Amino acid sequence: MKPRDFFTRPFIHLIWMMLSLLAITDCQKPTGGQELYYHGTQEKIALRESSTHFVVKFDSTRLDELKKMLPQWGEVEYEYENAYILRTKEEGSVRELVGRAREMEGVLAANPIYLTPDDQMMGVTDVICLAFKEGASADSRKEILDKYNARDITSPRAKSFYLQISVPKNAQALQVANEIQESGLTTFAHPDFLAMTVKHYTPSDPYYARQFYLHNIGQLINDGHTGTTDADIDAEEAWEVTRGSNTIRIAVLDEGVVSNNNDLPLARLDILPGCNFASGSPNDPSPVGDGAHGTACSGIIAAEHDNGEGVSGVAPFCRIMPVRIPFGLVSSSVYANAINFAWSNNADVLSNSWGYNSTADIPVITAAINSAATSGRGGIGAVVVFSAGNTAHHAGSNNGFVSYPGNVAVATVLTVGASDRNDQQANYSPDGAALDVVAPSHLAYSSQIAGECFEVWSTDITGADGYNDSPGGFGGPCPALGEMLPNAGVNFQDYTGRMGGTSAACPEVAGLAALMLSVTPSLTPAQVFDCITQSCDKVGGYTYTGGKSVEMGFGRINARNALSAHLWARDTPDDIGVEPNRSSGAIYLTPDIWVRKTHDLGTVHENPEYRDPLLGQPNYVYVRVRNAGCMDGAATVKLYWAKASTGLSWPAPWDGSVTTPALMGGIIGTQPSGTVPGHSEVVLEFQWYPPDPADYSMFGTDQQHFCLLARFERTATPPYGMTSPETGNLGQNVLKNNNIIWKNITVVDEVVEMAAGGGILIANFTKTEERTRISFTVPEESKEWNILRQGQAIVKLSDELLAKWKRAGGKGEGIEVEGNTILIKREGAWIGGFSLKPGEIHGFDIQFKLDQQPSREQNPAFLFDITQYALTDNGELLRGGERYVIYGYAQPKSPQDKAEH
Structure with a gap:
């Protein structure tokens, strides 16, 4: 179809675009209809072929030569000796590539990857x-x-x-x-199957089962209390990535650390000259009397694993640097000196489970903290972690406050409150904007809530000193004087089940920071802060505004998430990556996909142009893949098109299954993202030949509108790396998963007093009949230039849709009806109440007209949204929408403004 120049005639220039990227792995049936299976020990195990993966095995004597072929076939995902599992560049090309590989000399085997009923990938060689x-x-x-x-x-x-x-x-x-x-x-x-196995690591330490904060399965903890499944930091999952590195040091600034506890072996203690800022020898950080606080904090961070006694630490391969400080009435300079000592002696992380009973800033301490955060680790900056304090009594209507230095105004300091064994805010943990995260600790003090007590298990001073047996004096009946917990086991008095408070939560975060630095030592404090806060679980049922709540900060830490790549893209320009996206704005306006008609590498979206594929002149679609995590990541990126509609669902029509009244969708291409470094991004380029709009003439003025939707697949099997498994509700899929993005934009250029517009489809691509509502709104960002106050929006329904709407009662608000024409009278206007059967599609036209022409200097953009909702027993579900951008003047003409789309 010949391109048209919209600016040679006085009407609105309408450009509709909806972008979509999907990543789903379909499976082929074997040719000839043969059954795929293998014989298990007792029964046949059914198999199916992957449409995206295959295995090739080379002659090991020609490996260097033959490996050069691999990039032509796809991306190597797994390698074992001389066998490689590849993901193809194009879905459905597995059989072709397998056939080509089998013809090559030096190839010992080539087969599709087979999938078991539970989606285990099985590679078959020779x-x-x-x-x-x-x-x-x-x-x-x-x-x-x-x-x-x-x-x-x-x-x-x-x-x-x-x-x-x-x-x-x-x-x-x-x-x-x-x-x-x-x-x-x-x-x-x-x-001899090639199949992935994973380590199911659980420490064998005898008291590990009591450490609910590391792994909570609802087990018995203390005092008859049990936890809630998964109200933990996902330590076991994190240990599949790393248990730390002997090169990472955590300075524990506290009342001392013993050097003779088998769970804190001397070989992993960096006891440095001058490390004692309290009484006694300046070179000896050993605690005095029952001062077990620092030893308990150190055990939470780095207690030995699998040594036949005691507990398990978060980062058991890392090192502890004891820095002994006094508590009580102490010169503030002492704390500043201790902090400066820690970072200047190359501590990577500073763990501080202490503070004042005040919010008042003390500059000498703040300056020391800032120096640690900016000058530590040779100028990269050390990670500084502080407990928030135990100032609250929520059961007594006291929300408390985050105490200093926890509230210090140093941006990268991680301030830690406490959650409890049930993923709720601990009773003593304070509310506050200064709170960054929480980690599990005990629920309440016995003086606050009867029957509660300390319940965090960790290391203790060896022998009778310390918390076991209990010295009493904790302000409540529990723990009682002389109580022994544990009271049995190897060296049981060297361990305690009575640690707690935000003091116990803080070293959990310090341990997590140490794990992260063990994997990526170059991380800055800001990157560690972002990774930990953005990977938290939003637990407790609290209100998280902008991802943060006053009770839990950004949430309860999740160590496995923090050690993962976090690939995502923005749904809206203000999207910060929080799942689910709680934005009230249009979610189909991602800035992370755009189209260029020519290969000019431009980054501003423009209208695609239909060209006969035989001409070899494709359009180019660009997709930005972001990584907010600290670890490198990768995904498979797929690009699909669909005929535009406000009622798009998933997976139809994107999967090509809807062919009536014309082909309504299909795949454009598949690409591996390659490695996306932590805190970085990559942009992928796809070639696209849009469908011929003439094939959609049955839709009238809507024949030119097409959609794309975007999705990143991080695993080969469902749910494909999605946080929330996908359903037929496309809008909810996008909201709940920040690796699915959607773009849908209509650009309108107008010469004043010439009313024109475009067509819109509403549809039901689900498998059930559903009642529908269509809303007409002016988005918040367009309140100054409001088309409904400075012009008109006029809707003209098709005869079929008009009849359907009237049979359902002609329900609506904010409208004026004359025949089949509807004048939109106010923001929030709507029509609805009618039902759409599966596969039903209808169209209507929208026209805009300005009452008077704004000045050319103003040249405002008027925004207008049309949104389709499904009406269900559980409320409204977003199905899709369209945004129009109406300019007061036609935009400057250029070759790129000529388009058929």
Whole structure:
């Protein structure tokens, strides 16, 4: 279709665009209809082919030469010896690539990846594992090998238990294995599968089961109390990534750390000259009397794992730097000196479970904290963590306050409150804007709530000193004087079950920071702060405004999330990546996808142009993939198109399944993102030939409008890395997952007093009938230039839609109806109440007219939103929408303004 110049005629220039990127892995059926399976120990295990992944195995003597072929076929996701699992560049190309690979000399095997019913990826090469039954004769065994031209390649370790045979690459190892097993000669025969395994690490320390803050399964803790499943920091999941590094030091500024506790071995204590700022030898940080606070904090951070006694630390491979400070009436300079000592002696993290009973700032301490945060670690800055204090009594209507230095005005300091065993705010943990995060600790003091007591387990001073047995004097009946908890086990008095407060929460965060630095030592304090705060779980049912609440800060820390990549893109220009997106604005205005008609690498979205694909002149779609995490990440990015509608759902029509009255969607392309470094972004480029608008003439003025939707797939199986599994409600999918983005924009250029506009489709692509409401609003950012106050918006329904609406009662507000024309009288106007059956599509026209022309200097953009909602028993569900941008003057003409879209 020939491009038109919209500016040669006096009417509104309408550009409609909806962008969408989807990442879903479909699976092919095998050719010929053969059943795919393998024989498990007791039953057949069904398999299906992946449409996106395959495995290739090379001759190891030609590996360097053959590996050069891999980038042409796809992205290597896994590698094992001389076998590689690849994700294809284009979905559906697996069979073609497998066929090409099998034809190459030096390729020992090439097969699609097979998926089990629970989506485990299974790679099949040339090797089969089998065990002959005792009664199988030597001749029958030889016959099996000869039949399939197989070679015995059994490894010495397997020789006495089973055989390994290699079959030619065109012999279909899966089929051969099944035939061998079905011969009745073997107890088992199956491919030597390449499949991912994961470590299920749980420490063996005897008191670990009581450490609910690390792993909460609702277990018994203390005093008959049990926890709530997953009200923990996901430590076990984090340990699958790292348990720390011996090069990372955490300075514990407290009342001292013992050097003879087996869970805090001397080999991991950096006891430095001058580390004692309290009484006694300046070089000895050992606590005095029952002063176990620092030892308990240190155990939470770094207690040894799997040594047959005690507890487990968050970062057990990291080092502790004891810095002993006095408590009570002390010169403020002492604390400043201790902080300066810690960072200037290369502490990576400073853990501070102490503070004043006041909010008042003390400059010498603030200056020391700022120096640590900016000058520590050779100028990168040390991570500084402070407890928030225990000033609240929420059961007594006292919300408390974040005490100094927890409220210090140093941006990267992490201030830590306490959650409890049930993911609620601990009774003593204060409210406050200065609160950044919470971590699990005990629920309440026994003086506040009867029956409650300290319940965090950690290390103690060895022997009778410290918290076990209890010295009493905690202001309540529990723990009682002389209580022993634990009272049994190896060196049981070297451990305590009676730690708590925000003092216990703070070292959990310090330990997490140490894990992060163990993986990526170059992280700045600001990056650590962002990663920890943005990876928190929004627990407790509190109100999180802009991602933060006064009770829990950004939420309860999640160590596994903080150690993960966080790939995302913005739904709206003000999106900060919080899930779910609580924005009240239009979620179909992502700035992270845009189109260019030519390969000029521009970053401003423009209208795509239809061109005959035979001309070889595609449009270019760009997708920005952001990584807000501290770790490198990768995803598969897929791009789909669909015919524009305010009623789009998922997965139809994007999957190409809707073909009536015309093809309503389909795939554009698939690309791996490649490595996206932490706190960075990449932009991917897709070539696109938009559908011919003439094929959609049945939609009248809406024939030119197409949509794209955007999605990043981080895993190969459902839910594909999504926080919330996807449903048919596209709007909710976008809101709940910040790796699905959607763009939908209409640009209108007007010459005053010439009314024109465009067409809109409303549709139901779900599988059930649903009642519908269409709203007409002026977005908040367009209040100054309001088309409804300075002009008119006129809707003209199709005859079919008008009849349907009237049969349903003609419900609506803020409208004036004349025939099939509706004048929008005010913001928030709507029509609705009518039902759409599955697959039902209707259209209507929208026209705009300005009452008078604004000055050319003003040249305002009037914004107008049209949104479709489904009416359900549980309220309204957003289905989709369109935004119009109406200019007072036609925009300057350029070659890029000529478009058919």
